[in-house]
Structures are given as C-alpha cells and as structure tokens.
Amino acid sequence: MRSNPFTAGSTALVVLAVVAGTARAYPEFQKSISQTSGRLVNCAMCHMHSDGPEGTAPGQIGHLAAAEQVEFARARLAFEPNANVKSPILNRFGNHIINSLGKKQLLEIKAMELSVMTRELANRLPKDSDLDGDGISDVQELLAGTHPLIKSDGRPWLLFKANLAANLVQIVLMLAATVLGLWGLHHLLHGFDVATCANDDDDDDDETET
Amino acid sequence: MNVKETLRTAEKYLAERLPVEKMNYASMVQKKEVPVHPLSWGYYMGGLAMFFFMVQIATGLMLLFYYQPTVSDAHASVEYITEQVPAGALVRNVHAWASSLMIGSVLVHLLTAFAMKAFDKPREMTWVTGVLLLGITFAFGFTGYLLPWHQIAVNATKIGLQTIEEVGGYLPGAMAEWPRIAKEIIQGEASVGQATLSRFFALHVIILPLAIFGVLGFHLVSVQLHGMCKGVDEKPRRMEKFFPTFLLKDLRVWGVAFMLLFILGVCLPFESLFAYPLFEPFDPKGSTPDGIKPEWYFFWVYYPLELLPLWVILLGTTLLAVVLLATPWIFKNTNRKTLRLLAIAAGIYLLVMTLFGDNIYHLFKG
Numbered sequence: 001m002r003s004n005p006f007t008a009g010s011t012a013l014v015v016l017a018v019v020a021g022t023a024r025a026y027p028e029f030q031k032s033i034s035q036t037s038g039r040l041v042n043c044a045m046c047h048m049h050s051d052g053p054e055g056t057a058p059g060q061i062g063h064l065a066a067a068e069q070v071e072f073a074r075a076r077l078a079f080e081p082n083a084n085v086k087s088p089i090l091n092r093f094g095n096h097i098i099n100s101l102g103k104k105q106l107l108e109i110k111a112m113e114l115s116v117m118t119r120e121l122a123n124r125l126p127k128d129s130d131l132d133g134d135g136i137s138d139v140q141e142l143l144a145g146t147h148p149l150i151k152s153d154g155r156p157w158l159l160f161k162a163n164l165a166a167n168l169v170q171i172v173l174m175l176a177a178t179v180l181g182l183w184g185l186h187h188l189l190h191g192f193d194v195a196t197c198a199n200d201d202d203d204d205d206d207e208t209e210t
Numbered sequence: 211m212n213v214k215e216t217l218r219t220a221e222k223y224l225a226e227r228l229p230v231e232k233m234n235y236a237s238m239v240q241k242k243e244v245p246v247h248p249l250s251w252g253y254y255m256g257g258l259a260m261f262f263f264m265v266q267i268a269t270g271l272m273l274l275f276y277y278q279p280t281v282s283d284a285h286a287s288v289e290y291i292t293e294q295v296p297a298g299a300l301v302r303n304v305h306a307w308a309s310s311l312m313i314g315s316v317l318v319h320l321l322t323a324f325a326m327k328a329f330d331k332p333r334e335m336t337w338v339t340g341v342l343l344l345g346i347t348f349a350f351g352f353t354g355y356l357l358p359w360h361q362i363a364v365n366a367t368k369i370g371l372q373t374i375e376e377v378g379g380y381l382p383g384a385m386a387e388w389p390r391i392a393k394e395i396i397q398g399e400a401s402v403g404q405a406t407l408s409r410f411f412a413l414h415v416i417i418l419p420l421a422i423f424g425v426l427g428f429h430l431v432s433v434q435l436h437g438m439c440k441g442v443d444e445k446p447r448r449m450e451k452f453f454p455t456f457l458l459k460d461l462r463v464w465g466v467a468f469m470l471l472f473i474l475g476v477c478l479p480f481e482s483l484f485a486y487p488l489f490e491p492f493d494p495k496g497s498t499p500d501g502i503k504p505e506w507y508f509f510w511v512y513y514p515l516e517l518l519p520l521w522v523i524l525l526g527t528t529l530l531a532v533v534l535l536a537t538p539w540i541f542k543n544t545n546r547k548t549l550r551l552l553a554i555a556a557g558i559y560l561l562v563m564t565l566f567g568d569n570i571y572h573l574f575k576g
Contacts, residue, residue: 040485040501050490146486152292152299152479153486163477174472182465189454196240 027052028110032117037145045147046094053089064088079104092131093138093148100125118142135162226332229435238434244456245438245446252322253438253456254463259319260430261464262312263422265471266350269305270415277357279411281404284359285491299479306480307471309351313507316347317560324537325553326441327546333436334538339429341534346422351505353414356407362488365502367410368402373515380521403494443546510560513567517574 033041044050048059056062064072068088075087075095081102086095097106101124109120122139129138131148136158138148147153154162164171232238244253276295278287291298320340323329329337356367374396377389398405440446450456481489485501504512515523533540541549563570 040487040499042487042490044487044490050487050493146482150486152303152481153489154479154482156478156482159482160478164473167476171473171476175469178465178469182462185461186458189458193454 026106026110028114029117029121032114033142033145035114036118036143039145041145044091046090046097048089048091059089061089076103078102081105091149096129096131096138097121097125100129134159135166227335228432229332232435233431239453242434242437242452243449244452245441246448246450247442247444247446249322249326249441252319252326252441254460255315255319255322256433257460258463258467259312259315260426261467262308262315262471263426265308265468266305266312267419269301269308272301273305274415279357279407281359281407281492284357284407288358300475303478303480304471304475307474307478309354310480310506311467311471313347313351316344317507318557320344321553321557324556325546325550326439327541327544327549328439328441329538329541330439331538331542333432333439336429336432336436337538338535339425339432341537342425343422343429344534346418346425348507350414350418350422351507353410353418355505356402356410357414358489359407359492360489361492361496361499362484362502364402364492365498366504367406368498369502370504371397371402373520376520377524380524506564509567510563513563513571516571 027043029046030041030043033045042050043052047053049055049057051057051060053061061072071086072088075083075085075090075098078085078098079102081100083099083102085098087098090098101109105124106121109117109124112120122142125139125142127137127139130136131138132151134151134154136144136146136154140158141148141154144155144158146155152159244250273291276287276291276298278284288302291302293299295301323337323340352367352370356363371393375390375393378386381388396406396409398409438452487499488501503509511523511527514526
C-alpha cells in the first residue's frame with residue numbers, strides 16, 4: 001500500500017515542530033507592551049484568542065483541524081523572515097510579525113529586558129505597514145498599546161487627525177449642505193412670518209372697514 | 211375646607227400651571243417673545259438636548275435593523291454593524307457621541323434653568339417634568355451601555371445592579387428586601403444574562419422612549435404656554451420675537467451641533483477613548499478585567515462611591531433627588547444671585563469629578 005505523500009509530509013512537519021519545542025505563548029511581549037504604553041493589552045493583539053494559544057477554544061492549539069495543524073507546524077519552523085506563513089493561532093498582526101522578522105529574531109527580542117522589548121520589536125518591523133487602514137502605522141499602534149487590526153482603536157488625537165485628512169472632502173460637503181440648508185430655512189421662515197403678518201394686517205383692515 | 215373648595219383650589223392651581231386658553235398659534239408662536247440678557251445662551255440648551263435626542267431616535271432606529279439582542283449574537287451584530295454595514299460605523303459612532311452630548315446638554319440645561327430661576331411660579335410643573343426627563347435620560351444611558359455585550363458593558367452593569375442590592379442593608383424591616391427584589395426584577399435571572407439583556411433592550415427601545423415622549427410632550431407644551439422665564443433680576447436688554455428670530459438662532463445652534471457631531475462621528479471613534487480589551491465580547495468564565503467603570507456621566511457619583519461608605523452616597527443621592535424635585539418650593543424665596551452661585555458650585559463639582567475623578571481616587575486610595 002502506498003502512503004499519501006501529503007499526509008506523510010504533514011506528519012513530518014508536525015513531528016519536526018514538536019521536536020523543535022513545545023508550543024507556548026510569549027506573555028513577556030504582553031507585559032512589555034503594557035509597560036511601554038501604559039494601557040491594558042491582552043494576547044488578542046497578536047493571537048486569535050485573547051487568552052493566548054494554549055487551550056481548546058476556537059483559535060487555540062487544542063481546537064486546530066488537521067490542515068490547520070500543518071500550517072501551524074510550518075509557522076513554528078519559520079525561523080527566517082519572509083516565510084509567508086499563516087499560523088491559525090495568530091491573527092494578521094501576529095503573522096505579520098513572524099513573516100517580517102522570522103522566529104529567530106523574535107526569540108532574540110524575547111530574551112531582552114521588558115523595558116526595551118517593545119521598542120526593539122517596533123524598530124525591526126516595517127514602518128509603513130498599516131494592517132487595519134486606520135491611518136496609524138502598526139509600529140505606532142504597537143508602541144501605543146492600541147490594536148493594529150481594529151480601526152476604532154488608536155490614540156484618539158492620531159485617529160482624529162488621520163480620519164479628518166481622509167474625510168475632509170465629505171466634511172466640507174456636509175458643511176456646505178448644512179450652511180445652505182440653514183440659509184434656505186432662514187428665508188423660508190422669514191417669508192412665512194411676512195406672509196402671516198400681511199394676513200393679520202388684511203384682517204385688521206377688514207375689521208376696520210366693517 | 212370642604213371637598214368642593216378643595217377641588218376649586220386644585221382647579222385654580224392647575225389652571226394657573228396649564229393655561230390651556232393660551233393654546234393657540236398667536237400665543238404660542240406669533241406673540242411669544244424671548245428676553246435678551248447675558249444669560250440668554252441658557253435658553254438654547256433645552257433645544258440642543260432635544261436635537262441630540264432626535265439624532266438618537268434616528269440613529270437608534272437604523273441600528274435596530276441589524277442589532278440582535280441575544281447574548282450569543284449581540285456583540286457580533288455590533289461588530290457587523292461597525293465593519294460590514296455601509297455607514298454602520300458612522301451611525302453607531304454618532305449614536306454613541308450624541309448620547310453623551312445629550313446628557314451633557316441636559317445637565318447644562320438643568321443648571322442654567324436653576325440659575326435663571328426658571329422653576330418659579332407658575333413653572334413648577336415644567337421644572338418637575340424636566341427633572342423626570344433627566345432621570346429618564348440617565349436610564350437611557352444605563353440601559354444602552356449593556357447592549358453591545360462587551361466586557362466593560364456587562365461587568366459595569368453587574369456592579370451597578372449589585373450596588374442596588376447593597377442598599378437593602380441600610381433599610382429597616384421588610385423594606386430591606388425591596389432593593390434585592392428590584393434588582394431581581396431588573397436582572398431577570400440569577401446573574402446578568404439573556405433575561406437582563408432582553409429587559410434592558412425592551413427598556414431602552416420601547417419603555418423609556420414611550421415615557422420620554424409623554425413627559426417631554428408635557429414639558430414642551432408647558433414651556434410654550436408659559437413662554438421663556440425672565441432669567442435675570444435686572445431688566446432685559448430687549449425682547450426678541452420667538453418666531454422667526456429666536457427659532458432661527460436655535461436652528462443655527464442645531465446646525466453647529468450637527469456639524470460637531472458629524473465631525474466627531476467621522477473622525478473620532480467613541481471606543482478609542484477606552485482600552486481595547488474592555489470592548490471584547492463578554493466572557494462569562496473570565497474574571498472581571500481591570501479598568502471597569504461606568505460611563506463618564508456617572509462619575510460624579512461613581513468616584514465618591516469608591517471612596518466613601520455606601521450609606522453616605524445613598525443619603526446624598528436621596529437628598530439630591532428630593533431637593534431637585536422640590537426645588538420650586540425649597541428655593542421659592544431665594545434670589546437669582548444665590549441660585550447662580552449654587553449652580554456654578556454644582557457645575558464645578560460635576561466637571562472636577564468627571565475630569566479628575568480618577569486622580570482624586572488615586573490621591574486618596576494610592
């Protein structure tokens with residue numbers, strides 16, 4: 001009986017991943033980001049699940065299907081940058097970190113002091129990436145402790161500036177519509193007032209003639 | 211005094227407070243005049259609160275098309291509105307900002323009406339209905355806070371309902387059970403869950419709107435029947451026509467408020483003012499996360515509650531409610547200068563507790 005080459009390859013990958021080390025979360029990053037930014041941060045900044053990778057809930061290791069386990073194992077072996085992996089326990093930002101740095105660099109940073117870890121990670125990540133398209137780069141969001149994948153999360157002033165610049169035309173158009181609407185109402189109400197006053201005068205004249 | 215006389219006195223009292231003979235176009239619109247003086251800006255605050263309320267109705271109805279009031283789908287439906295529905299993020303953000311702006315303008319309206327002695331005879335009922343509207347507005351805020359079913363919403367509601375139950379400890383005899391019963395009625399089950407969400411949803415979208423329509427209708431008719439109060443002790447600079455002069459100025463204020471709301475709705479997500487993890491779906495198995503707080507408009511009572519014993523806050527809030535409802539009779543003979551000072555003091559307290567409540571809390575608690 002011939003073995004399925006895909007299954008054999010997958011098994012080899014999973015075995016290799018297990019040999020390379022057991023899967024574990026990196027809570028040091030969570031602590032470092034909280035310390036640097038002064039904000040509450042949980043594992044959901046990089047992971048699919050807010051409690052991290054260990055467990056049986058969706059997005060955690062114990063919940064992975066066979067095909068996902070293969071992808072997971074491939075991601076765990078991505079020691080060099082640009083491996084183009086898509087780990088099922090990581091969100092887009094987590095995978096962005098692995099693909100940009102590779103696990104080797106990530107482990108180097110992990111070995112550093114908590115106070116410098118976040119800044120070092122930010123220094124090594126691409127500066128122009130903005131995964132949620134909110135106008136604040138992922139690196140800025142990492143330093144600020146805001147979520148790089150949630151458009152509504154970001155430093156309020158930075159978000160305000162970015163959204164104002166992106167929607168200036170709509171705001172100017174709405175301003176013009178409001179001013180024109182008020183101008184029209186002004187004339188309408190004045191016209192109504194003049195008409196009702198004129199009617200009253202006519203009524204008064206009629207009463208005088210009578 | 212016999213029954214006939216009592217009825218006649220009551221009839222006279224009501225006729226003075228509700229002069230229905232003035233319920234015509236000429237009295238309520240054509241001949242109505244508004245005094246112009248340094249505190250005239252206060253006359254715009256009630257209209258502004260009503261404008262934000264209308265925005266709430268419009269945006270709330272739009273959100274109703276997609277919102278699912280179930281514990282399994284509430285958070286996902288809010289996420290769907292924000293991320294998938296065209297202009298959903300804008301509508302939801304405008305709803306969130308307008309709720310805060312509405313409560314802010316209602317509070318300023320209350321303080322300016324107090325400073326101008328707008329509760330003076332024959333406007334007692336206008337004041338009392340205004341205080342009821344303030345209570346309903348706070349209830350709107352409290353019930354609406356739970357609906358997105360995220361960590362901060364559910365945990366803050368739990369703490370709020372728990373506080374109601376704790377009131378029982380200060381009540382005598384059988385009354386000690388009343389707060390617990392009230393909490394169970396509001397909560398609907400052993401812990402905050404589906405029954406609570408259903409009740410808060412019904413309160414937020416049906417019961418409270420019906421209540422506010424009734425009370426607001428009476429409040430507005432009463433304002434139109436009596437006209438604007440004098441507002442200041444000295445003679446007003448001049449009188450201006452309500453229609454169209456004052457109404458047009460009111461509409462301009464609404465225009466500015468609309469633009470402010472639109473810019474905030476487009477440019478500044480309300481959620482960006484909170485830490486992200488608090489906006490994750492509520493996890494019934496998880497522990498209460500750090501940073502749980504009520505909305506900013508409850509800070510004036512929340513921080514004192516964190517610092518002082520519950521009985522002090524209970525006594526204070528009960529006294530405040532009684533004083534607010536009985537203001538037309540308590541401050542009947544108080545001059546406007548004193549009222550203005552009291553209103554300024556209350557305003558400063560509200561501002562300080564809202565902006566620096568957290569700092570004050572840490573100053574005392576470390």
